[in-house]
Amino acid sequence: MKAFQLIPSIAEYADFGTLAKALKFGPADLILTNEYIYNPTIASLKLGCHTCFQEKYGAGEPTDVMVDAILNDLRDKDYDRIVAVGGGTVIDIAKVLSVAQPSDKVDDLYDRMASLEKEHPLIIVPTTCGTGSEVTNISIINRTTKGIKVGLVSPAMFADEAALVPAMLDSLPYPVFATSSIDAMVHAVESYLSPNACALSEMLSEKALQLILRGWKDAVASGSKDGWKQHAPEFLRASNFAGIAFGHAGCAAVHAMAYPLGGVHHIPHGQANQLMFADVMRKYQEKKPIGKINRLEELLAKELDVEPVFALEQLYTLMDAVLERGPLHAHGVTAEELPDFAHSVMQTQQRLLGNNYAVLTEEDLLAIYRAAY
Ligand SMILES: [Fe+2]
Structure with a gap:
């Protein structure tokens, strides 16, 4: 039988400000989220983090085209940790970004799925109450160029921390x-x-x-x-x-x-x-x-x-x-x-x-x- 194992640390925080303070978010961090989440809850904290708004790259479930465009735009940004704040789509994309090297495209990651390594520490803040994706190591990416929807799975894709912030569910x-x-x-x-x-x-x-x-x-x-x-x-x-x-x-x-x-x-x-x-x-x-x-x-x-x-x-x-x-x-x-x-x-x-x-x-x-x- 497979041994039960829990990889990410899990912590609860009253609000995003408390989380940001505890984990010392700053200029070396990239926040991947949606603008409608960022503006009311994170913008006023003036954390100085890099930001990336997923919806600018397309709506709905994550696709290879969407993730490749994000990877392309992030290429010249200098960041270490990735902080994913969102629902299933944002979280799935963040897991992929966390194992991507600067020159990678999505296809490269599928090609070397068995040997993926973590390139960026990953913190996940879920803003819906369903996927449980903050504690799993799979991303479902629609590979539109290949016509298949298949999971990218790797132990390297586990978050370092799953941060539960009930206030993020308010809206x-x-x-x-x-x-x-x-x-x-x-x-x-x-x-x-x-x-x-x-x-x-x-x-x-x-x-x-x-x-x-x-x-x-x-x-x-x-x-x-x-x-x-x-x-x-x-x-x-x-x-x-x-x-x-x-x-x-x-x-x-x-x-x-x-x-x-x-x-x-x-x-x-x-x-x-x-x-x-x-x-x-x-x-x-x-x-x-x-x-x-x-x-x-x-x-x-x-x-x-x-x-x-x-x-x-x-x-x-x-x-x-x-x-x-x-x-x-x-x-x-x-x-x-x-x-x-x-x-x-x-x-x-x-x-x-x-x-x-x-x-x-x-x-x-x-x-x-x-x-x-
Ligand atoms: Fe499900």
Whole structure:
């Protein structure tokens, strides 16, 4: 069994100013972020750091073209540490920059993935509460020139420090809170059920689930779109715990099956997970009704005040109260695409499918897509 290992230091700070003071940010540092994050929270601190605003290089998920353009612009800047402040895109790009030499392009890094070394110390400050990416060592880059979306993975890409700053979540719009916290919930469940889980990762999955469910219940009961904000520190912590857990135990079929929805129909990652979650769990229950899933049901039952037999259904109801869920066809998916999706997931996502609670065949995947359709 793989040994549980946690590489980045993890610390919580009340606000960005406290973090900047503690780590002595200054002219030798590069802050990679978005201008809409930088202006209200960092600009007034006058840290004298270099800055790079990701959105100037394109919107959406990170691509090789975007990262190459950033590398090109950074070539004549003299900086040591990289401070990534943002969501999944900013964090994924920062991990790549941290292992790039001045002359590198993205293709060079994929070519020598096995021997990458850290070129810049990396500090990651997540500003959403879902990816857990601050504690993992993978970046998903869309290699548009090659027509593939593939992870760059290296031990050198772990952050030196993951800094949790709840105040950075203040301006998070509700839909991003909803999709990112659903992503974190799915990380917690998939890592918990993974055959590669260990006692430590299970403990983190359990705690993440508990924090998310308590926060969701309160947020939904408040009836306000800002109700979640009083639990921002807990959501940020939960996302971090779930990130550590899936960094060890892996994600599984929900993530694997969500990828074509994001890739083809541009459904946000957390929402694509939501669309697949319930039907994957129902298939698990059908294939392997007795097993670890019963422990999950007991855990959920305690938090959701229902009998274990109703716990998963209650979880879907709560998740859908956080973000309304429609069938796949309402998101533009066609019935004709489903067999292709099932086939391509089977072909390309074995890394994730190997972490499934129960073995799923291509026919099972297709049945899951059809149920969600
Ligand atoms: Fe995810």
